[in-house]
Amino acid sequence: MRQQEVAYLGRMTAGLTxxxxxxxATIKESAGLxxxxxxxxxxxxxxxxxxxxxxxxxxxxxxxRGVEISNRMSRLAHSMDHSPADVDVHDLxxxxxxxxxxFARLKQVVLTxxxxxxxxxxxxxxxxxxxVMAAAVDHCLEGAQAGQRxxxxxxxxxxxVLFQVLDADQGxxxxxxxxxxxxxxxxxxxxxxxxxxxxxxxLEFGGAVGLAVQLPK
Amino acid sequence: xxRISDWFRNFVRQxxxxxxxxxxxxxxxxxxxxxxxxxILVTVLPLVLMAVIxxxxxxSALRSEVEAPIxxxxxxxxxxxxxxxxxxxxxxxxxxxxxxFTELSNQETLNRIFLxxxxxxxxxxxxxxxxxAGLQVSYAGPYQLLGKDYAGQAWFQEVLVRGTxxxxxxxxxxxxxxxxxxVQHVVPDGHSYIxxxxxxxxxFNSIIVSMGLTPATDAFLLNxxxxxxxxxxxxxxxxxxxxxxxxxxxxEPSVFETRDSRGLDVIxxxxxxxxxxxxxxxxxxxxxxxxxxxxxxSELFLVFLASVTIIFLVVGWLTNLMVRRIEESDQKxxxxxxEMEYTNKLASIGRLAAGVAHEINNPMAIINxxxxxxxxxxxxxxxxxxxxxxxxxxDSILKSVDRSRSITHRLLGFARRxxxxxxxxxxxxxxxxxxxxxxxxALYRNIHLGLQLAADLPRIASDQGQLQQVFLNxxxxxxxxxxxxxxxxxxxxxxxxxTVAVTIQDNGMGMSEEVRNHIFEPFFSTKKGGGTxxxxxITYGIVxxxxxxxxxxxxxxxxxxFTVYLPKKAPKQTEA
Amino acid sequence: xxxxxxLLVDDEEEFVVTLAERLKLRGIEARVATxxxxxxxxxxxxxxQVVVLDVMMPGTSGIDVLQHIRRRHPEVRVILLTGRGSxxxxxxxxxxxxxxxxxxxxxxxxxxxxxxxxxxxxxGASGGEGxxxx
Numbered sequence: 001m002r003q004q005e006v007a008y009l010g011r012m013t014a015g016l017t018x019x020x021x022x023x024x025a026t027i028k029e030s031a032g033l034x035x036x037x038x039x040x041x042x043x044x045x046x047x048x049x050x051x052x053x054x055x056x057x058x059x060x061x062x063x064x065r066g067v068e069i070s071n072r073m074s075r076l077a078h079s080m081d082h083s084p085a086d087v088d089v090h091d092l093x094x095x096x097x098x099x100x101x102x103f104a105r106l107k108q109v110v111l112t113x114x115x116x117x118x119x120x121x122x123x124x125x126x127x128x129x130x131x132v133m134a135a136a137v138d139h140c141l142e143g144a145q146a147g148q149r150x151x152x153x154x155x156x157x158x159x160x161v162l163f164q165v166l167d168a169d170q171g172x173x174x175x176x177x178x179x180x181x182x183x184x185x186x187x188x189x190x191x192x193x194x195x196x197x198x199x200x201x202x203l204e205f206g207g208a209v210g211l212a213v214q215l216p217k
Numbered sequence: 218x219x220r221i222s223d224w225f226r227n228f229v230r231q232x233x234x235x236x237x238x239x240x241x242x243x244x245x246x247x248x249x250x251x252x253x254x255x256x257i258l259v260t261v262l263p264l265v266l267m268a269v270i271x272x273x274x275x276x277s278a279l280r281s282e283v284e285a286p287i288x289x290x291x292x293x294x295x296x297x298x299x300x301x302x303x304x305x306x307x308x309x310x311x312x313x314x315x316x317x318f319t320e321l322s323n324q325e326t327l328n329r330i331f332l333x334x335x336x337x338x339x340x341x342x343x344x345x346x347x348x349x350a351g352l353q354v355s356y357a358g359p360y361q362l363l364g365k366d367y368a369g370q371a372w373f374q375e376v377l378v379r380g381t382x383x384x385x386x387x388x389x390x391x392x393x394x395x396x397x398x399x400v401q402h403v404v405p406d407g408h409s410y411i412x413x414x415x416x417x418x419x420x421f422n423s424i425i426v427s428m429g430l431t432p433a434t435d436a437f438l439l440n441x442x443x444x445x446x447x448x449x450x451x452x453x454x455x456x457x458x459x460x461x462x463x464x465x466x467x468x469e470p471s472v473f474e475t476r477d478s479r480g481l482d483v484i485x486x487x488x489x490x491x492x493x494x495x496x497x498x499x500x501x502x503x504x505x506x507x508x509x510x511x512x513x514x515s516e517l518f519l520v521f522l523a524s525v526t527i528i529f530l531v532v533g534w535l536t537n538l539m540v541r542r543i544e545e546s547d548q549k550x551x552x553x554x555x556e557m558e559y560t561n562k563l564a565s566i567g568r569l570a571a572g573v574a575h576e577i578n579n580p581m582a583i584i585n586x587x588x589x590x591x592x593x594x595x596x597x598x599x600x601x602x603x604x605x606x607x608x609x610x611x612d613s614i615l616k617s618v619d620r621s622r623s624i625t626h627r628l629l630g631f632a633r634r635x636x637x638x639x640x641x642x643x644x645x646x647x648x649x650x651x652x653x654x655x656x657x658x659a660l661y662r663n664i665h666l667g668l669q670l671a672a673d674l675p676r677i678a679s680d681q682g683q684l685q686q687v688f689l690n691x692x693x694x695x696x697x698x699x700x701x702x703x704x705x706x707x708x709x710x711x712x713x714x715x716t717v718a719v720t721i722q723d724n725g726m727g728m729s730e731e732v733r734n735h736i737f738e739p740f741f742s743t744k745k746g747g748g749t750x751x752x753x754x755i756t757y758g759i760v761x762x763x764x765x766x767x768x769x770x771x772x773x774x775x776x777x778x779f780t781v782y783l784p785k786k787a788p789k790q791t792e793a
Numbered sequence: 794x795x796x797x798x799x800l801l802v803d804d805e806e807e808f809v810v811t812l813a814e815r816l817k818l819r820g821i822e823a824r825v826a827t828x829x830x831x832x833x834x835x836x837x838x839x840x841x842q843v844v845v846l847d848v849m850m851p852g853t854s855g856i857d858v859l860q861h862i863r864r865r866h867p868e869v870r871v872i873l874l875t876g877r878g879s880x881x882x883x884x885x886x887x888x889x890x891x892x893x894x895x896x897x898x899x900x901x902x903x904x905x906x907x908x909x910x911x912x913x914x915x916x917g918a919s920g921g922e923g924x925x926x927x
Contacts, residue, residue, distance in 0.1 A: 002555075002556050002559030002560055002563065003555075003559050005559070005563055006559045006562045006563050006566070009563060009566050009567065009570075010566060010632045013566060013570050013628060013629075013632050014629060014632050016570075017573075017625045017626075017628055017629045017632070018629075020577070020621070020625045021622065021625060021626075021629075024618045024621050024622050024625075027584060027614065027618050028615060028618045031611045031614045031615050031618070032611075032615070034591075034607070034611050035607075035608060035611045035612075038602065038604050038607055038608060038611075039604070041602075042602060042604050045601055045602055048601075048602050049595050049601070049602075052591065052592075052595055053592075053595060056588050056591055056592050056595075059584065059588040059614070060585065060588050060589070063581050063584050063585045063588065063898060066577065066581050066584075066621070067578070067581050067898060070573075070574040070575075070577045070578060070581065071574070073570050073571075073573065073574040074570070074571055074574035074575065076570060077566075077567040077568070077569075077570035077571035077574065078567070078571060080563060080564070080567050575876060578876035578897055578898075579805045579808065579876070579897075581897075581898050582805065582808050582876075582897040582898040582899070583805060583807045583808045583811070584898075585897075585898035585899070586807075586808055586811035586812050586815065586898070587807075587811055589811075589815055589901050590811050590814055590815045590818075593815050593818045593819070593901075594818070596818075597818040597819075598818070610811075613807050613811075616807075617807070660851045661849070661850075661851040662851070663851060663852060
């Protein structure tokens with residue numbers, strides 16, 4: 001099981017690092033562009049001003065993004081510090097969405113979290129729970145097509161998190177559903193799920209692919 | 218002898234834990250075979266030895282047990298015969314000497330004497346007086362022998378020489394066997410006469426009967442020429458010839474085994490008489506004699522067989538059990554080690570990621586300010602566009618970007634290297650990477666990091682990811698041991714043709730002898746309330762797996778030096 | 794904001810120099826120091842009104858500098874700069890008497906606002922314009 005945790009952490013870290021590299025590359029380009037423009041328009045301050053005033057906010061935006069990525073990395077690294085810990089499920093799902101967005105983007109799929117109003121806390125191993133949620137996203141990604149969306153819907157009342165693959169034009173996730181058995185592809189999670197006291201089942205909601213992650217009450 | 222001691226040494230070594238590199242299904246087969254062999258050898262060998270010793274001991278014991286009664290019987294019987302013969306000889310001799318020639322010549326007297334003799338002694342058939350010329354001058358008995366001339370007969374000559382004579386058995390008139398006792402009386406005036414008595418062999422037979430022999434046992438008298446003096450049950454009637462070779466003279470009972478004329482294995486016992494030249498022989502079937510022995514032998518054999526079978530079964534089962542247990546525990550240990558390894562990896566990635574995240578903040582802040590400044594310059598600076606100034610800012614941004622990239626690149630490298638296995642790699646590179654992760658901490662805590670990496674250090678074939686782990690663990694320990702302001706130095710060098718080494722030395726608090734001896738044990742930690750105590754034990758395990766060695770030199774209060782020796786070529790990794 | 798005397802302390806030279814320049818463009822003169830010892834020297838040389846202090850520095854740490862200033866010159870306001878990984882130090886600093894803290898990377902507007910607040914409360918305590926008595 002440890003191996004899966006290492007794999008998850010490694011993969012997520014690598015993902016964040018790649019994002020960071022993109023940020024840095026963008027900044028580099030923007031800066032490079034500015035240094036290119038300078039000699040060209042050095043005697044046309046108005047033009048220069050206009051161009052710079054467009055580039056600079058972009059750089060600043062990248063910096064903001066870079067800081068966000070760095071924050072996420074820090075949080076990811078520290079998610080192992082205390083186990084079990086009181087985990088806010090929404091926050092956790094938010095983290096997972098961020099971390100997995102990259103992989104979703106590669107398949108041209110959007111991840112959307114539909115948060116509830118109420119807080120929902122569970123005492124669990126944060127890293128392992130993340131691992132399970134990420135695996136659920138992976139499973140849905142496999143069955144999703146370009147342009148579709150994966151809706152992540154926490155349902156604290158039933159202590160569940162639903163994952164639904166929706167078409168682009170489907171606004172909201174289905175509220176009627178049934179939970180089936182554990183899918184074949186996720187049988188590797190057996191040990192982790194047992195450790196967490198959780199389970200995963202196929203979600204029948206009218207769409208092609210769906211999962212329900214059942215958490216302990 | 219050396220081969221045996223080598224084999225034994227190899228065998229014992231298989232039980233030691235450190236032979237992780239040789240683990241494979243074959244190892245257990247070999248182990249099982251060797252254990253089985255050794256255990257069986259140790260248990261069966263003494264058993265065999267004992268069985269063999271017992272066999273021979275019993276055999277000789279039984280032999281003597283069996284032989285003794287035969288000898289006794291033989292002796293007793295011989296004495297009976299001798300007694301019988303001596304009695305009769307005495308009787309005849311007495312008469313020959315008590316009566317003179319004249320008295321004995323008298324037929325009536327002789328008759329009377331004969332009748333008394335017959336009544337008192339039994340077995341006498343006739344009695345005759347023979348003069349010195351060999352003529353029978355008087356005779357008492359059933360035959361017509363008066364006047365018979367014995368001068369030419371061998372026995373007559375013998376009596377004249379010896380004084381007495383006991384003849385061999387012969388077939389007499391009336392066709393039943395008897396023998397003759399003759400005694401010479403030499404009168405003081407010179408002339409002599411011989412008294413001759415014939416005795417039948419009925420008594421002989423009764424003596425044999427009184428031996429109480431079993432039906433399969435045969436006893437008989439032979440003369441030295443091999444002629445039966447009594448009838449044998451199996452080998453011939455009286456006066457026939459003994460079908461086998463005659464045996465050397467032995468006045469003491471002689472017992473030995475042989476095969477008889479019937480083809481049976483027999484025990485043959487015999488003893489010679491002094492006079493006459495007869496041999497008393499006893500033949501017993503070997504089977505009968507040795508019945509007890511044979512039973513014992515087969516019982517012994519059965520017990521031996523049963524014991525050996527049981528030994529084989531039990532030893533086999535036990536060996537199987539033990540080897541399986543060893544296999545199981547080895548696997549458990551490997552699994553536990555893997556778990557520990559992963560836990561360690563997890564912790565490492567986590568710390569590095571956290572470190573990277575932290576480090577990135579500064580370059581980000583710089584870029585932020587620089588970009589912000591540029592914005593300000595656009596707004597506030599009357600000299601806009603101050604080309605030089607802008608280029609300076611942009612340049613600074615680019616430098617920060619590079620800095621960030623190298624920070625994240627390291628992390629990416631580390632995370633990626635976790636899965637790659639044996640490859641040709643640069644040890645110095647790995648060391649530099651690992652050190653760079655700790656640079657910030659060194660900076661903050663004012664720890665002096667000294668590097669002496671051999672410039673010409675040859676590339677080695679090993680596992681980068683694992684070595685990363687090893688050096689990270691050791692460096693973490695060094696950093697934990699030194700105080701702020703201390704120093705840690707890392708040196709790499711070539712040891713010899715096949716080995717390279719890395720030393721990591723710190724001037725921290727060092728370890729006591731006690732602590733040093735346990736430093737590589739799992740769950741051993743001197744950090745109060747912190748640390749799993751797994752780092753160094755995993756380090757040790759990894760170095761072992763990579764075919765290397767790790768040593769520690771330390772003095773309490775003076776610092777510690779870890780030395781990691783690595784082969785230039787890592788051994789084949791077999792994953793169970 | 795004439796006469797606002799600020800000392801910026803951070804071990805990243807590029808950062809702190811640029812920040813000073815940006816403040817200058819906004820009419821705030823700021824001296825810089827790149828380590829704790831230099832900071833303390835400069836505080837003694839000319840007492841600033843506000844010290845903007847990075848908590849994570851090698852050698853003499855930001856906390857040490859803070860404590861020194863709070864002891865020797867309690868009237869000097871200290872604004873702490875923290876990074877994501879140093880919120881612990883930030884909170885400790887607040888406990889030890891820092892005026893406020895900001896997370897890096899800073900928004901220049903937030904910083905100037907906090908600087909005003911820092912001297913504003915001081916000015917308020919010592920009277921100042923407007924004659925607003927508490």
